[in-house]
Amino acid sequence: MCAPALVQPLSIRLRECPAQAHEHAEGSDFMTSLLGGDATPEAFTALTAQLYYVYDALEAAMRRHRESVWAGQIYDARLERRDAIATDLAFLLGPGWREEITPLPATRRYVERLEEADEIGVIGHHYVRYLGDVAGGQVIATMMQRLYGVSPEGLSFYDFSALGKIKPFRDDYRAALDGLDLTDAQAAALTDEAELAFALNSDVFADLAGEPAL
Template sequence: MNPADIENTPASKLLKSGTQIAHDLVAQSPTAMRLLSAQMPFATFVKYTIWLHELYDTLEASIQKMSSDPHLSPLNRLDVLARAPALKSDLTNLLSPSVKDLNLEKGEGNWRDHPFAVAVLKQLPSSLQTYRDRIRSATGLQLASHAYVRYLGDLSGGQIIQRKLGKAYMLEDLDAKQFYDFPPLDPSQEYPANAAEVKNIKGWFRHSLDIIAQSVEEKTILIDEASKAFIFNSDMFIDLEKHHVTAPELYLPGSEPAIQTQTLSPQTSYLKVLIALVLLVVIGYYKFM
């Protein structure tokens, strides 16, 4: 695309076309057909949720720190977008019933004190560390790119995943689906945001991106950093296969608990489904916008 076309095209549309390869990776993958089968171990699901918390905690701390940056301020609605508090609540409730002898009641205590969480947090993958370091060093405009990749995916693909995986992992029973619920833009409206309001949030987000980046240089920076964010996410997904964590085994309520510890090395078929799932969260808005 030549500079004139870039200048005349809204940033949100350029971002969509500029990350089309990532979209095709999911759309053309046979694993997407098995996406809704929920064939991943519960422990892998919780491990990835912990990784997500650490990622969002870093992203949202950086957004808060740079909230006055003119390239970021139009998107500074952490009251709507922030996912780290929701993930904290979900993790507390996901982990609370999984070890009978642990004095951690549902909705109380610190999820980081759970033996499984302690083990996972001590063995975070290098891909996640690299991703977080990049976010910490990002400019306001670059942070907007990272917010775009994560939040628009959560607002689209995440809504589908909530419905499909809720039953498999008892998310409703465990009160562990806050990650998928967004507040409305207007706090006087009902929580969580319904489908129409989620669409409004996505529209507001894209419009904010168009305000943030108007020059060719600004749009180029936005697209380049979004492309890097997709790579960081892909690297993190790959680590679900090669980065094993030695931790206490987890089980869903009603399942027989295991006494011994084990290494989290899910079977390849499970991992393919999980990789497709988290990719869909990142870029699902393309298909369901």
């Protein structure tokens, strides 16, 4: 059980409360296989394809709210990944990549949630996706090169060099979260949405594990 929302800084609450859902996503069969070297380059490409739909929806949602009181304090165009993923897919699948990919059922549900989420909800998804990407992106890119021979031209998604040093960026991001003027109920709703975001990612991984690779 999490402490009441106002007892802890929001950044701490977001780290601790969804911890079990976070571990479940990271420990999914698909990700365990991919990061353990037991998958294929095609599995990596399949993941990249699903992420295109997720980030297209997430970034459209964040742009809708970027002038708002709370989202405006979190929004940073340097984080946006959709165009980088498109570049990766063009390299991995060729210029006709859009005709070769389709969202899995879990991805469609994820997108629907992002499309219907309010400002508080979008911030929860923003935290889950981007802070995780920034934290582990370079490690994953290195592993994909080493394990599957993926060329750097197919790994633009994981390049956050535009942010500068990662630790100061992450510290500033957490400070911005802690500075949001939320009620207890709003902070709790944001944390709940972050937990849902991890569950939605787990569902996408489960669908990927059950699908033939591209």
